[in-house]
Amino acid sequence: MGVVQAIMSVFADDGDKLRCINCADGRTRITFLARSPLYYVCVSSWGEPESVTRFHLEYLHLQILSVVTALQLQRIFEKRTNFDLRRLLEGAYTYLASLHPLDLAMTTASLGALRIEPSLRNKVADALVPTAKIKDMLYVVLVAGTRVITLARPRKHSIHPGDLHVLLNTVTSSSVRDAPASWLPICLPKFNPNGFLHAYVASVRPAAELTLVLVSGGGGDGFERVRGWCETVMKKLEDDGTLDAVERAAKASEYSxxxxxxxxxxxxxxxxxxxxxxxxxxxxxxxxxxxxxxxxxxxxxxxxxxxxxxxxxxxxxxxxxxxxxxxxxxxxxxxxxxxxxxxxxxxxxxxxxxxxxxxxxxxxxxxxxxxxxxxxxx
Amino acid sequence: MADAAASADKSIQVKLVLLGEAAVGKSSVVLRFVSNEFQANKEPTIGAAFLTQKCRLEDRVLRYEIWDTAGQERFHSLAPMYYRNAQAAVVVYDVTKAASLDKAKSWVKELQRQANPHIVIALAGNKVDLVNNAAASSSSTTEETSEDEPDDATATPAELAQAASGDGLRAVARDEAQAYATEAGLLFFETSAKTGEGIVELFTEIAKKIPIEHILASTRGGGANRPGGAASGSNAQGNVNLDANNQTPKNACNC
The missing domain is CATH 3.30.450.190 (Beta-Lactamase)
Structure with missing residues (x-):
């Protein structure tokens, strides 16, 4: 750890940046990424291009920011340069580790969509547009596993693929997936690296990993309002058979x-x-x-x-x-x-x-x- | 579903929050209560999980709305949001980890200072299965040792480290915790989410102690015309003849 820090700061002192070290064995590469105040290092012998490793380290950084905002990081390390960040990341390792380097949607910086009949997709989408009563709603996402069925958003905020991957990676971690509903603070760094949003995550049809994610920009106490709205919407989709249809479609969506x-x-x-x-x-x-x-x-x-x-x-x-x-x-x-x-x-x-x-x-x-x-x- | 919906209006909603140090087994306690299941190596909760479970007490049906909170320090500041309107709280510690009782005490203090004054608080010493082999009598003390490490499927990483260091045995004496609970006016149980020991009793006793009249009065909007509701509720605990002791706990709380 100390060595990494020393090596990186030697380059930084010269106004330079250390990008990577290619090892003599011709296979192993050590890639560095500095995102102040943090340093990221990856040792890999898979043979992927350096840009890919760097991209993954960027994702790791985004995922860490989802737990500890950039502002918090900055303040902590201003006060105590030797702070052990592990204390703040406690309990988050499982989903930090689950960021998957082999995820093709992530590799291509895009969103993985679920294959489904457009009429069904639209029907769900219409139901998921928040009513005017629901203030502060930012994103409404229905996913099967990590594949997006539909995504409703305010006209003025699109969702960055990076934020979506961070969000999906968090909500598919097993403690969230196993609970019927969760309410969690999350920072979506491309949206705002310095503040927390709250996500209401409801496991709608566990068998098909159908999950509804509602991201609210309001305070943490907006839970009851968000849950109330979610239950109304889900009941409607349940009663008219849409959820059954979506579940069947999700199970049949993979193709050969x-x-x-x-x-x-x-x-x-x-x-x-x-x-x-x-x-x-x-x-x-x-x-x-x-x-x-x-x-x-x-x-x-x-x-x-x-x-x-x-x-x-x-x-x-x-x-x-x-x-x-x-x-x-x-x-x-x-x-x-x-x-x-x-x-x-x-x-x-x-x-x-x-x-x-x-x-x-x-x-x-x-x-x-x-x-x-x-x-x-x- | 239709049945549940029909009885939903008759059931009395009780908001309950679980608090306690990370990795003491809060989610496992809830999972045992809600699904009668146990999962080894559960991942840490993120934020808070929300679950519901009905609990039948004689002619009344309580519907617990349970907030299972994450125990990590970084989530601490969110806790007031969960306990603010709660009628009940379960503060969990790990009987094999003395520091977790200190954390539990600080939660109790916070609740007594800042939560709803009528809140029913229960203290639960979880993972008692890990110490049952080692003379689980009420006089057991921290000096006790056993040559035989209990089977440790509930182990979280922190706990594994502890078990490896030979510390897996009882670190909080039952008497000590009981004395503290009595002094602080808490219900007290030792539980095992793994075996189910004490879990149903825990939620059933809370249900009995909840000042239901008070909740009903305030939800009817008629105003709390019985300011002593909480007190009478808790006094009534001794009088209510629920013969829970004769009944199997499963029946006391079936859903």
């Missing part, structure tokens, strides 16, 4: 890559850039094992890094194709979408390009079901 009927296609990540949302099929062979999955995601991350020129590359790319002994992976970015596809390594490049076109056509056709397009504003 085979459903697309594209020969040799094994997996893909499709990001709708206008809506900042991704869709991916479920993991299937040969990516059932964590090792294979991690290898593939690292490939996606490398291509993502190259396409966006995140690591100081000369220019951005439109397309990158990598073939290894395990698979062929291609990334392709256009105005409306960003696509990463994986095929068997035995297929020629032309087949990969053909598959990419086919996935893009499919996603266009299915757009209404795959993505959340008309999220209500209030």
């Amino acid at each position: 890559v085979a459903d697309l009927g594209i020969q040799g296609l094994r997996h893909f990540v499709y990001k709708n850039r206008a809506h900042v949302q991704v869709t991916t099929p479920r993991w299937e062979e040969p990516y059932e094992s964590l090792g294979a999955r991690r290898r593939l995601i690292t490939m996606y991350q490398r291509i993502h890094d190259a396409i966006h020129a995140k690591s100081g590359q000369e220019g951005q790319l439109k397309l990158q194709y990598i073939r290894t002994e395990h698979e062929s992976v291609m990334g392709w970015i256009t105005q409306p979408f960003e696509l990463y596809i994986t095929l068997s390594p035995r297929l020629p490049k032309s087949a990969v390009v053909g598959a990419a076109n086919a996935v893009a056509r499919w996603a266009k056709r299915e757009e209404a079901r795959l993505f959340l397009r008309d999220a209500p504003v209030f």
